[in-house]
Amino acid sequence: MKQQYSQIFATSPKPFVKWAGGKRQLIESLQKHIPKKFNTYFEPFLGGGAVLFHLLGQNSDLRCTVSDLNSDLVLAYITIRDKVDQLVESLEKHSSRYFADQREYYYSIRESAPKSQIEKVSRLLFLNKTCFNGLYRVNSKGQFNVPLGKYTNPSIVNKENLLAVSKILQSKSIAIRCQDFEAILDDARKDDFVYFDPPYQPVSKTANFTSYTKCEFTYDDLQRLARLCQRLDKKECKVLLSNSNTKEVKRLFSSKWKVVEISANRAINSDSKKRTGHTELLIKNY
Numbered sequence: 001m002k003q004q005y006s007q008i009f010a011t012s013p014k015p016f017v018k019w020a021g022g023k024r025q026l027i028e029s030l031q032k033h034i035p036k037k038f039n040t041y042f043e044p045f046l047g048g049g050a051v052l053f054h055l056l057g058q059n060s061d062l063r064c065t066v067s068d069l070n071s072d073l074v075l076a077y078i079t080i081r082d083k084v085d086q087l088v089e090s091l092e093k094h095s096s097r098y099f100a101d102q103r104e105y106y107y108s109i110r111e112s113a114p115k116s117q118i119e120k121v122s123r124l125l126f127l128n129k130t131c132f133n134g135l136y137r138v139n140s141k142g143q144f145n146v147p148l149g150k151y152t153n154p155s156i157v158n159k160e161n162l163l164a165v166s167k168i169l170q171s172k173s174i175a176i177r178c179q180d181f182e183a184i185l186d187d188a189r190k191d192d193f194v195y196f197d198p199p200y201q202p203v204s205k206t207a208n209f210t211s212y213t214k215c216e217f218t219y220d221d222l223q224r225l226a227r228l229c230q231r232l233d234k235k236e237c238k239v240l241l242s243n244s245n246t247k248e249v250k251r252l253f254s255s256k257w258k259v260v261e262i263s264a265n266r267a268i269n270s271d272s273k274k275r276t277g278h279t280e281l282l283i284k285n286y
């Protein structure tokens with residue numbers, strides 16, 4: 001019998017990082033498009049995992065394979081699963097040092113390159129909570145380059161949520177990988193559900209944000225993704241894709257695919273006036 005997560009644990013797990021393009025604010029609109037029944041859930045552009053945690057909140061036994069190409073992010077998932085107590089301890093140290101001198105401490109950690117697993121991940125989470133807009137952005141050398149954010153009292157250690165995330169990720173039914181999205185083709189079967197939330201195609205030349213990894217997500221990648229969707233459709237998988245509302249995106253999908261426009265606010269735009277009034281696309285084969 002399916003059990004709601006809230007029936008078992010006090011806190012239901014939520015994304016532990018703020019992530020560009022994160023779907024937390026869109027969950028209600030997305031929920032209407034999630035199939036009622038499916039077998040395994042696949043999420044190959046995991047990011048902060050808003051949809052994963054939403055689905056696990058409804059059914060903690062859900063079988064899932066999730067992945068992302070950002071190895072720092074995947075290491076964070078693995079570390080929260082396997083070493084959460086050490087991670088919390090390390091984050092608590094960051095927190096107390098940060099509040100002694102925010103600017104100096106932030107930039108000293110941003111320039112640092114720790115070697116140990118715990119310190120690498122606590123650096124990522126610390127920077128995510130204290131950097132400008134919670135943005136993850138790296139330059140072509142893969143170095144994190146976001147300036148200090150304007151927070152007076154950021155919550156650097158959300159212990160309760162980290163413990164809840166750790167507990168749920170320990171489920172034997174959840175596989176976490178670091179791989180390119182196309183690798184899921186071998187594993188997905190009939191009646192599995194695949195949700196794709198790739199870096200979006202830019203709506204204009206100045207509006208692109210695709211620097212989650214040192215490799216950009218190009219139009220060729222999007223074409224590769226559209227071809228993968230066709231192959232998954234042939235395998236009778238249920239496929240749902242999010243993307244920006246552009247002609248280029250629509251053009252890649254034949255009339256067999258349903259295209260739905262939903263309203264979306266862009267939390268990542270540095271100009272808060274430009275964060276409202278946008279629509280984006282959901283494309284699905286069911």
Ligand SMILES: C[S@@+](CC[C@H](N)C(=O)[O-])C[C@H]1O[C@@H](n2cnc3c(N)ncnc32)[C@H](O)[C@@H]1O
Nearest residue numbers: 021022023045047048050069070180181197212
């Ligand atoms: C729009 S974000 C996903 C946001 C996520 N849905 C959330 O709610 O936080 C896109 C993700 O795709 C990842 N990514 C970029 N290129 C990739 C690739 N070729 N294969 C797999 N993941 C990739 C990025 O690292 C980023 O985390």
